[in-house]
Amino acid sequence: MTISLHEASVGVFVPYLRNLSALLDHAQAHADARRIDPDVLLGMRLAPNMYSLRQQVGEANRHVILSCALLAGCVPLAFADATPDIAELKARIAATIDFAQGVPPPAIDAAADKEVVFTFRSGATRPFTGKSLILTFSVPQFFFHIATAYDILRHAGVALVKKDFLGPPREA
Template identity: 75%
Template structure:
């Protein structure tokens, strides 16, 4: 059985970005119920050297968008540099979902052996084939950031369970 690169990218990124948005709904409700400034949650991190919750969400978006764009041969969607609140983060997740869903299936599926270069924030690049980008870099990075966002919220006392991370059965 063959699994397409489209299903392994868009088919994975879209539902888990949706789940990440729902996690932010839980964070918002938690902040309201406990009279906590939501910015406190957004700026939380598990360790002083790790990204904050808002940065974890941004990185999950970035990995989904950049991977999809590289596989499809398109320019990636860009996000505002403004300081986001929870509503803005949810809007950015929605934009990331719309972007990856709008990418052409045929071009992504044809990208397995295509050479692509991921550009890091510091400007350095790392070359991959489309398949290796997706399977050994972008999907693991994406899940690292989604998982860490979940973990920050759990650590903050937000009432979450594994089912919130996994989302509804698909």
């Protein structure tokens, strides 16, 4: 038995997006308990030239949206050019989950050998096949930003355990 492209993309993205949303609940609870402005947490970063927590969440959503749109050949979901607070970040994660789940699985599964072109923020482009996009780029990028969001919160003193990254046990 093999793995479908949909299982390896949407099937991985959605549960970890839910975990990311739950990490933001921990951030909110931590801020409430310590009377910290949540905006301070969202602005934290591990190095001056790395993305903030707010941006890490945005990048996780972005890689899900762009890879699903590229694979299925549909218009990517876009968010307003505003600075989201925790509630808005959670709403964007929920919208990203809805978008990913709304893409027809057969459209993604059919894209394994399809040529797709990813456009970076710089405007630079890189060609992929659907399969190489998922295995070598989008899933690694996705986990990079989720893990770094988790790392920023741990560094900020939020009481998380590894299970908060992994989420509840589930079938593939």
